[in-house]
Amino acid sequence: DAGVTQSPTHLIKTRGQQVTLRCSPKSGHDTVSWYQQALGQGPQFIFQYYEEEERQRGNFPDRFSGHQFPNYSSELNVNALLLGDSALYLCASSFLDRDYYGYTFGSGTRLTVV
């Protein structure tokens, strides 16, 4: 049973560019959350999607946007990239009933902005 898969695994972008990261949730999961993890820090909540709508949002600017598709997969888009956006971006999937033993993280996408 495949877990959470994220693509690409690594990405290098230039300041000002736009980037799209992708996530496929674990089979049977219906909720996808995105986190940003800066080097040496714990993950920070960006937003969560359920039924193709954003349910919750953390303290991130509007440059960060997302989407969830009917098959529950999700995308994270970041516009006008800044150097400070360099981080590991983690996707986590779960059931909406908050079964946290089922809250599964992917291996992440390492984004470097130069």
Next chain:
Amino acid sequence: GQQLNQSPQSMFIQEGEDVSMNCTSSSIFNTWLWYKQDPGEGPVLLIALYKAGELTSNGRLTAQFGITRKDSFLNISASIPSDVGIYFCAGLGNTDKLIFGTGTRLQVFP
């Protein structure tokens, strides 16, 4: 962004020793979770705590949900080399936003 205070920041111990780390918050949480993260991987859930005062074990790991609901600790007994990694606490309030701690980096020497 908000992060929980986790201590110690790092630990260097010998194989077979016991380990203790804790996490504190200025806010009350309804759920405390402990994760381990290996290099190049996402966090993996170790233990979940759902009730104040709850003490839960998972093999050599034991965690407790503080009575005040503002803290939690994790103990690892008889450490082994594969325990190496970064351990994160995470709290959950009335929303689905997990708030993570700053992490404890554990190094185990044979």
